Amino acid sequence: MTKMLLCVIGALAISGLSSAQGPAAVSSTRDSNTPAPRPSAQIPAAPLYKLEDALLEWPLAPSEKAYSAIDGKHIHEYVEDLTAISRKYRDSGHPQFWGRIIGTQADTDTAEWVVEKFKKFGLTDVHIQPFDLPPQWMPQSWEITATGSGKTLHLESAQPAYQTKATTPEGLDLEAAYVGTGSEADFAGRDVRGKAVFIFSMPLPGSWRHTATAEGAVRRAEAKGAAAIFAIIALPGNIRTQLYPTGTNVPTFSMGMDDGYAIRDLIGQAPAGQAPRVKVRLDVKMEPGLKTGTVWGTLPGRTDETVDILAHRDGWFEAGTDNASGVATMVGLAEYFSKIPKDRRRRTMVFIGTTGHHNGGNMSGTWLLDHRDEVFAKSALLINCEHTSTVQTYLLGEDIRKANMYTGMLWYAGGPRRPKLQDIAVKAFHDAGVVTYATPERAAPGGEMSRLWPFVPGVQASDYNVFFHSDH
Ligand SMILES: [Zn+2]
The missing domain is CATH 3.50.30.30 (Glucose Oxidase; domain 1)
Incomplete structure (x- = not known):
């Protein structure tokens, strides 16, 4: 890494480029269509590579090799499926207020997409628990x-x-x-x-x-x-x-x-x-009579102790980060663990695609809170997959710049009451190259775990970036 950095600095030094020459050269060739010169010395040039092909990869530690089948590029295909559901909804007569909006066709499409994946991976008890929505x-x-x-x-x-x-x-x-x-x-x-x-x-x-x-x-x-x-x-x-x-x-x-x-x-x-x-x-x-639902799927393990994995399905606009990334993570984990023989799965895994909370009523969340004593009775761990990955962004002068790495995340792993869980999470994040803020949050960082964390041992790592809840 250091050696590479030195080579880059060396190459720049002999190229003779200086910051004074760069922007001046740009503005001298400007025609009437290009924007007026800006005071900033940093003006982005044309890309040299496709960002998604140039993301830095974190080599897996030998102890973690079992997880090498969890492939980010493959899981990103799920993000693309989900954002396509949003665009389809937008293009079918909803050009201004669009997304995977709770109670709409996009909500139904998302639920059915998750059901189809769960069935394909051989999960059991795959079903949608329906809810009637108040006027939306x-x-x-x-x-x-x-x-x-x-x-x-x-x-x-x-x-x-x-x-x-x-x-x-x-x-x-x-x-x-x-x-x-x-x-x-x-x-x-x-x-x-x-x-x-x-x-x-x-x-x-x-x-x-x-x-x-x-x-x-x-x-x-x-x-x-x-x-x-x-x-x-x-x-x-x-x-x-x-x-x-x-x-x-x-x-x-x-x-x-x-x-x-x-x-x-x-x-x-x-x-x-x-x-x-x-x-x-x-x-x-105010639209009455709309419906939504929680999607459930189970991977039975050796015991009835559970690991519950949750992701909210809704989101505004394409909602790539919030929360296609989380749903893709949940589905990717279901896929990975479905290929592990049952006798090697120590606990039963329960996957929960919730309705979400970008509306007036958090249907799944309220139901889960009300039924926590039965749902989480044997829960060893609740993993909330929420905004699990985003490319790094920097506000630099007049631009938002992207970098070829993912962001650091807000995180929570049980708090001071569960020091052992925190230790396990810190080590796991470190070994897997998950960038986290230097300190955890005092409670779940938000979203679907914000009411459940006092009652269940929970882990969440979430990104809240500049493009959050935007059409970018
Ligand atoms: Zn969210």
Whole structure:
């Protein structure tokens, strides 16, 4: 490794390239179609290789050779199957609010996909435990436009926060106001009553946590009388993100940074007394009568003590990380262990594809919590497969850059009450090359184990990256 690094440095040294020459050469050949030169010295060049073919591999320790059949490239095919289910749903009449949404055809398709895999691997007792859903929040369509200084912006990256309030069919026609990060200081001396309020929001690290909600800016805007609220998620590009409920009673949206800068500049350039107007229309249907279900499958072992392996099936947009990666991991483990003779499987393995939690009601999770004494009565371990792998990303200047390695993960392995389990997990992560944060979390890092961890010995390693809950 060190030797390789030295060779690379040596090669760069003799090539005579300097950082001053690189960007200058780029901007001198620019034509009218290329973007204006940027202040940053780091501008990505064309790729030299396909990222997915160039990921670094962690050699398995001799003691772990038994697991070499667990092939990441093969398991990634399952991620592709699942993201294709999302795209099929999007392309069949749901261009704006799409994904493997609970209660939709994509949910049914995902459940059937898992059932088919479990049956193919010879699992027993494969079945779907059905649930009736309460009416589900389903935005049908929306449109946000801003007009000012003779220009009209179509703010296409706007996405309604989950469960946000619809407008009337004719929509709202509001004066635009930009309030920086939306702190008390930003609002000082401002009157935003009845206006469309735009807030610049710093991702922490993505839209999952960001300053507009973490610092109360969205709620503050509502308290000060905003009629519609937009959180501009400050990630390079024009990323669409789906926010969890913001608890506001006025239509509330997230928005990509390109659109956010465009409306900010439109407001900034408007002559005094002629603030841009914003039209907001959001049509939402509360859809009754939808169904979902938990998918179960069992691999009997030598004893009735169980190892339970769980993954939530739902997700917004392609949901490659959250949670195709987790479902693929669960299915990949079922496949691997189904090929081990039963008498070498010390415990019975129970696989659980849950409905998930990106909606108003966590059906499987609530049922599992209510029935924990029977379901987990003989559980030695619960492994929650949630966001199990993502390529590394770095925010560098005006770009999000990807690296040819997977990310470090938030993790939990039973906590101080179960020191032995923590030791086993730390060693296993280390030997298998799973990159983890330097310290574990005090509880399960979130998602499907967040209510179960006090009752079951659990392990989870999860990634929460900048693209979390986005269409990227
Ligand atoms: Zn998740």
